[in-house]
Amino acid sequence: MSPLWSADDLVLATAGVMRAPFAAEGVAIDSRRITPGDLFIALRDQRDGHDFVRDALQRGAAGALVDHLPPHLPEDAPLLVVEDTLRGLTALGAYGRVRARAKIVAVTGSVGKTSTKEMLRLILAGQTSVHAAEASYNNHWGVPLTLARLPPDAGAAVIEIGMNHAGEIAPLARITRPHAAIITAIAPAHLGHLGSLDAIAREKASILEGLPPEGVAILPAESAFLPLLRDVAGARRVITFAGAGDVPLLAFAGDAAGSDVKTTLGGREISFRLGAPGRHMAENALAALAAVAALGFDPIAAAAALAGFAGLAGRGARTRLSLPQGEITLLDESYNASPASVRAALAVLGMQAGRRLAVLGDMRELGAAGPAEHVALARDIAGNADQVFTAGPLMAGLFAAIPAALRGAHADSAAALAPLVLASLQEGDVVLVKGSFGSRMSLVIDAILREAR
Template sequence: MSANIPYKLLKSECRSYTGSFNSEDVLTGVSIDSRTVKKGELFVPIIGERFDGHEFAETAVTSGAKALFWQEGRPLPETVEKINVPIFYVQDTLVAMQQLSKRYLNEVNPSVVAVTGSIGKTTTKDMVAHVLEGSLHVHKTKGNYNNHIGMPLTLLQMPKDTEVLVVELGMNHAGEISFLSQHVCPDLSVITNIGESHMEQLGSREGIAKAKLEILDGMTHEGTLIVDGDEPLLDKDYFVQKLTCSVRSAQADLFSKNIASTHDGVSFQVSNDDECYHLAMIGEHHVKNALYTIAVANHFHIDRQTVRQRLKNMAKTAMRMERLKCPNTSALLINDAYNASPTSMKAAIESIIQLEGYKRKIVVLGDMYELGDEEKSLHKSVAEVIRTPITDVVTVGEKALWIAQALTEQFDDKLKVKHFSSKEIAEPFIRENLDEQTVVLFKASRGLKFEEIIEELCSR
């Protein structure tokens, strides 16, 4: 179902306009890309460092755009001027799109669930949306549309009958989550954890926690904050109600017990509920994501049997502990290479250790970025969790060499450690060690593009 954005909202954002339209007519969405704009949408030409979207306005209209934003001061080409669509002149196209999305959000008026955290926020966002979709009309952040551009686009694709909006709030620097939170004004917020991502920009885990807690800036006293109950940096009182989720402490508001890894995922029980939950995901760290989801579902009074069934049949998020069978060798490849931090890399390794049914367990680990001055020690710290039944460690990249060095210093004769400067050089070694008794984990920061080596291994 598409959005339903009345022209009268566009009039509120512009200084002047040309062309004729009915104020009650509607647009079905917003696009900033002339290559993907759909019929009936508003085209917003964004000005970037290397491009100017105004240059593609004619293409956008030819593709079906029904109206245009136009930044004042930009020359209007004759070819665009002659096009018979309304043009709304604004001071800044990006700001106008942000303000339009805020007006549209207020008009639709859904309950808002916002999710942030160093790791697990995309999986948790997808999990929350999937569970709620069984009972409510839900709209969620697509992919990683979680910044000052992606958030407005998410809102402006929201169907008019949306009851719950589930959004992911991303960041690179302090202040970004504050802006996003004040934009959407969450009723419920989730902070999945405090890791080491963005240490380079924020200096410390304390700095990261402070930035994540900016999610409170758009909340009112009636809101609820759901946090990691195992994180000391979040162990304080706030002006909103706080709920804690834990895999360690029975003192938390919601805690898991009897966690057990199986060949096809992980099962667990929840406080005050003796029936098992099951996730078709490898890794016990996903249990905490499920606890956050259950806490949100409780807020919306979703019965636990529905929650249990929805969690069980949830599809896996791409490149996040994604299971792939290598066609020619029947080896199991685990693609967890969307991004990496020391915390998430250790959790992924623990998941492979717990996985049963494989004689050979290979972990392919690459560089982790944005770790600041502590990057060497943080890379080396990964070696602390690597142990039997891991049989082989393959490190790729300049920074990942520190992991290999730390493992060599441990003098574990049972562990084979190989280092390669690039994934292309590593690929033949990995390939020759694949068979049906082998599982291989791929984990690295996004820049290494480990999905390319996985595609190569699966293609021939």
Template sequence: MDRISINKISQVIQRGATNPLQELAEVAGISIDSRTTQAGDLFFAIQGQRLDGHQFVSQALSRGAAACVVKRGAVTDSSSQVLLEVEDVNQALMQFAGWYREQQAAQVIGVTGSVGKTTTRSMIYTALSSCLSGIQSPANFNNEFGVPLSIAGMESSHQFAVLELAASHVGEIRELAEVVRPQVGVITGIGHSHLEHFGTLQQTAETKGALFEQLPTSGLAVICGDDPFADFLTSRTTARIVRVGLGENNDLQAVSIEQDQQGISFRVNDQQYLIPVVGQHFVNAALAAIAVSRELGISEYDVSESLRNYSTVPGRCHQMQIGEWAVIDDTYNASPDSMRAACQVLRDFAGTGKRIMVMGDMLELGPETKRYHREMGALVTESGVNHLFICGKLAESVSQGARSAGMSQNQITIAADVELLAQDVIDHLEPGDVVLVKGSRGMRMERLLQHLQQTVSVRETTGAKKISCV
């Protein structure tokens, strides 16, 4: 973040009061977590669902915070430090972010959608960063707290910023997009995520489509043209439109798609691309990156060279080797749409070992939850999975769907929790097997990866090896 005087910040967030002894002080960054606050930061004492930041003002100051934004009257002992008092700290954070965004000349790319946001955001950043200076949202900084922190990462020297926007309730994308004010908007598609809160796919589309509404007429809207809601979404913007996808109706169409051990390759126009990933769903993210890069003046050849160095984000179909097993870490989240993509990854995986799926519940799907889980069980079977390990409250629904599609009972293992499932998975695995692990964030499926890594570590230490009986 560019350095800003405390007086200027006080003016921006309104009704602030600075300590006259420190009128010339500046802040170098913003923080909402006292544990990671650095010297010179401006600490916002936000009020979340579980914690109130006012409890940690003293800790933030002890770590060198230059000032703290607090609710009026909430902190009485300032210890002669600078306090900026406001009526609503959370609102002040968004207000500051909106003002700071207006000070930046960088091209801002906003990315949203039901699935693939993080992958698309990181793919765009990879394509742009080889030729331009810029940033992307760190980790999952994509909500009312994360987006302001992402914006604060921008500096006057940056030429672009790729910012991820997420929503768990109606209207949230509009609120974030009004602060982000993107020149380029990317919507990855509309799917069955957070239906418990959105209610219908139409309502999901209306919420996500607010990103396109914020684009200027001179801006660019990038949409997956194969998505059923593509026409609806593009009708909500006056910006130029680029459709990307696999169908012939797209402006950028990927053809000759092939998956091998090097990664996934495809062709757009006369340019060949190779991305070192597993899964055809990465192609749409790459197409969005190509479209955005062209808008910012980068050639398709340069994009092609950049994407050869793309590295998947942990938790998002991230391939890794744990001992003698190929493991696909897709643990960050799950929905019916992303689960279909995961099944396709296992089906197309280039290997000779067994294909193992370890699946946790898909959460926040509303009244049709059991049906979605039965459908996923059937899809797993149709994808040629050799053994299905399931945990969670919806495990029996998944099992029913798998059995109805022809999977035998001895190919299915059920447990209440991933911790209880771990040893069964480990006992079943043999050298050369591929195991894909997926579930909603609340299921914490990454714990299985920890068990696999611990098992390999113990075996390497003791020299023990699994003996297969034939």
């Protein structure tokens, strides 16, 4: 069996100088997660990856991509030397894409990117070999890394593309060169960096720049920015999803554990069970089915597979736990938050049976709109939560805006809030935990899980 990367291909892809020939079975950027045979990429972040080349080689790395020679290595150390390791990784990813035979779908959007990616991974796996990143590797190093790991003989690949600032999506879309591109939604996430919803829409639309002329743009039918997105798509084929789109949401019936959905695709009516609750999840599923059809796979079989989809850790995972206080249900939405995603999570909480607790941390990167966006959530709290716990200075505004009867507790941080939440838990509670990554609401999740052990 051929290696993922031969010595010749590594040199050809990166234009680097190989000091001792080696081939690689995989690609890694964290020396602690080396699998024997990996190529270790010495990137610079909070730490300089060159400081860990020796450790990576000792752990079994086949070789390392470097832009200078780290000290204390033997003369014959297997190194591939380039001018800059991030540019080297980007070149490796671009070459990996060029040689691949996979049908590729790229996914972006203000919310739902990772869930849609994971739906596609699941529903395509029954029809072909699928490649996708194991986490949200959707940035300037994550996308090239995912492409560098793409097996040349994979049948399909799903590439998630994200952004924090303007100008980040287009170059990633151009090296991805997808056959189909999904924009899940346009919503006020990263508003503080981009300044307006219009700017967010234009940045998300730039994923379409990576599509070839025969590529397919899969766009949200109910978005106010659909005309703009269509304009950027130009002469390319467009498939709209949800609402009254080309892949419409004809019927939706949600419950605590999932949803029953009806749509039409290619002139055929499709009814399916989705193993994750929430209208937003159903809309993500429609986008995924549109992509399956656009890539030439079977959407009927794909729809049937969606019954096996469940919420992801940090993104809607639903877990029953036994605590000293009794049995509770934990809804883990702790990975990230925006106004749209918090509203969707609260709607799911509202479907649950039992005392419903919303534990919310600050939504970051909203800029001057932040205080008002937090207070505006008070309308969504009503009818969906029985008690609310909040953490952070922005959530303090929401806490003050809700009725006193709903106020559980507020704290300056997730760490300070966690014991207050634990002290309040009762048998039968359903607990939603959500906040931006920087709010560290995972600390509340961790505290609850420790009680369950």
